Amino acid sequence: MRLRAAVLPIALLVALIAGCMSSQQPRQAAPSASEPAGFNDPVLPLSPTLNQFVKPEVTELSWYDKPDSSEWTVVPAECQLVGEAGYADQWGQSWTKFHRLVLADAKSARPPFVDTVSEVWVEEIMVQYSGEAAARSAYNGMTSNFSRCDNRMLSSKSKLGTVTPWLSKVYELTETKARWENLQGGSTYWGCASEARLSGYAIVSATICSRDPKRGETVGRIADLMGDIRA
Numbered sequence: 001m002r003l004r005a006a007v008l009p010i011a012l013l014v015a016l017i018a019g020c021m022s023s024q025q026p027r028q029a030a031p032s033a034s035e036p037a038g039f040n041d042p043v044l045p046l047s048p049t050l051n052q053f054v055k056p057e058v059t060e061l062s063w064y065d066k067p068d069s070s071e072w073t074v075v076p077a078e079c080q081l082v083g084e085a086g087y088a089d090q091w092g093q094s095w096t097k098f099h100r101l102v103l104a105d106a107k108s109a110r111p112p113f114v115d116t117v118s119e120v121w122v123e124e125i126m127v128q129y130s131g132e133a134a135a136r137s138a139y140n141g142m143t144s145n146f147s148r149c150d151n152r153m154l155s156s157k158s159k160l161g162t163v164t165p166w167l168s169k170v171y172e173l174t175e176t177k178a179r180w181e182n183l184q185g186g187s188t189y190w191g192c193a194s195e196a197r198l199s200g201y202a203i204v205s206a207t208i209c210s211r212d213p214k215r216g217e218t219v220g221r222i223a224d225l226m227g228d229i230r231a
Contacts, residue, residue: 043204044101044124045225053221054208056119058103066098067091067127072156079149081142082168082180083156091203092138097128121192121209124222128202139198143178146170153186171216181216193219199226 051057067090074083081090091098103122129135150170157163167186172179176198183191192209193216206222208215 043126043202043226044099045222046101047103049225050103050122050222054120054122054218055212056105058105058120058122060101061104062102064098064100064102067100072158075155075157076149076152078145079152079154079168082146082149082170083154083166083182090142091127092141094129094134094138095127096130097126099126100124119210120212121207122222123205123207124226125205126202126226127205130201132201135201135203136198139176139196139203142196142203143173146173146178146180150180154182179216179220188213191215195219195223197223197226 047057047059070080070089072083074080101124103124105119105121107119127138129138147170149168152168154166154168155163156166165185166182168180168182170178170180178196179194181191181193190209190211192207194205194207196203196205204223204226206219206226208219208222210218212218
């Protein structure tokens with residue numbers, strides 16, 4: 001989940017910005033669309049494609065080839081994977097390839113890369129496994145507690161000690177797709193919509209955080225662009 005700074009007290013905002021300046025520096029600079037610079041995974045759509053329907057427009061912010069540990073501790077613990085998508089615990093231990101791309105609006109895509117003040121924040125992930133059975137096992141593990149966390153108020157605590165309430169809503173949970181949303185403070189003003197799909201021998205996942213009430217539809221369009229991954 002990504003906080004919307006505008007709804008935070010000033011003291012917390014200062015603390016968050018200080019932390020993000022050290023913790024949100026990308027490990028590897030994201031390439032431009034014209035210069036892939038090693039990032040040539042066709043599964044994850046880049047900004048020229050997203051900007052046809054994502055507003056304000058986004059640009060590549062950071063790129064990762066392995067999952068990080070979570071930046072937040074979620075209470076209740078059983079809802080960690082609903083409340084903080086995209087990190088190491090979500091994907092299990094048997095993955096063979098991991099690609100994560102983070103994009104944000106232009107204001108956030110310049111140093112010091114403070115994504116807590118983003119108007120739009122997008123995360124795209126492709127996690128590949130040795131085969132379809134391994135991918136399904138990882139997907140089932142990832143979503144096993146989702147139904148218990150629907151319409152529950154979660155509390156997320158950052159490494160800086162900042163505690164933020166989120167209302168979790170699970171809209172769809174099937175054998176191949178999960179759709180959910182986290183609303184900061186329980187309000188629709190700022191939220192993060194996510195969609196994960198079991199896709200052949202991989203899991204693809206997309207998240208968009210914004211004020212747009214149609215962010216759930218937008219994240220579905222991003223997931224549609226990721227396609228089907230088969231051996």
